[in-house]
Amino acid sequence: MPLVPVKELLKKAEEGKYAVGAFNVNNMEIVQAILAAAEAERAPVIMQASQGAIKYAGIEYIYALASLAASQATVPVALHLDHGTSFEQCMKCIRVGFTSVMIDGSKLPLEENIALTNKVLEVARATGVSVEAELGKIGGTEDDIHVDEKEAFFTDPEEARYFVEKTGVDALAPSVGTAHGQYKGIPKLDFPRLEKIAQLVKIPLVLHGSSGVPDEAIQEAIRLGVRKVNIDTNIREAFTNTCREVLGKNPKEIDPRKVLGPAREAATQVIREKIRVFGSAGRA
Structure with missing residues (x-):
């Protein structure tokens, strides 16, 4: 099936009171891991690319990998730009075929953030692309x-x-x-604030930086109105730690498939666990 807009997935998530996992992609193996996990769990899924991923793999490669995955999928797959910081970058992603973009004007004064978001929305609305925005800075890198x-x-x-x-x-x-x-300690979410925001805005909320947040805290956030949960660090950890293990056991290994294959499997398992935590398993 073709790539679908994120807003379609979030509308269903709102009706079913669960969240859709948004997993960051950097290479072919991670795209395959996300799709394998989504298929195994019968879950809708969002593949998202950050500026770093686009710089690393190239926007055309990211789109080609995600759209190929979607064409082979029996579950809904969306492709989202994570933390787009300029109008131009959002336009490039829309032009290539992304079905959703995030315009992050959170570092700007409120009115400038609104103006930038509306500029992106104007084009996105005309092309059927979803738009996510950010308000307030989310710490870390x-x-x-x-x-x-x-x-x-x-x-x-x-x-x-x-x-x-x-x-x-x-x-x-x-x-x-x-x-x-990566968190230095256990993050403490401000649930009363989240609940108040959900009551006032009445649109799906997104939880960024969710790797390392305890499962119960994520589930409470979903109960309060979060419908998209972003995961990147946990996938990177599973992937790279497995590469280290394989090479540690066999330092002379030179076949990338023997290193990246197990890493892909480890990433798949982490993504499957997250999908279950988010309540989106069986929702495809």
Whole structure:
């Protein structure tokens, strides 16, 4: 089946009160792992590419891999730009065939963030592409974007209401206590804030930096209105740790397939576990 817009998946997730997993892709093996996990769990899935992934693999390769995966899938697959920071980058992704883009204007003053989001929405609406926006900074490092912990600030619920009212965006990523990358301790999410935002905006919410957040905390966030959960670090850990193990046991191994094959399998298992946590298993 062709790639589907994220808003379609999130609409069904809202009806069923579960979340769809959005998993970052960097290479062929990870695309295959996401699809294998989604098929095994009979779950809708979002493949997403960050600026770093696009720089590494090339936008055409990312699109070709994801669209090939979708064409072979019996479950819905979407392709999303994660943390697009410019209008131009969003346009490139829409032009290539991405079915969803995120415009991250969270570092801008509120009115500038609204203006940038609306500029992207204007084109996206005409092409049937979903748009996610961000309000409030999410700490940590996501490829080239670094937000200092002290600089990270939580999303103001009233500001979120105003932002959604002025844009009509399809999904919103609020800052409620998660961070990108590996956590030093256990993150504490601000559930009252999340609940208030969900009540005021009445659109699907997105949880970024979810690797390392305890399962119960993710499930509580879903109960409060999160419909898309982003996972990247956990996949990287499973993938690279398995490569290390294989090469550690056989340092003379020179066949990439014997290294990357087990890594792909490890990533598949992690993604399957996440899909079950999100409640999207069996929802395809």
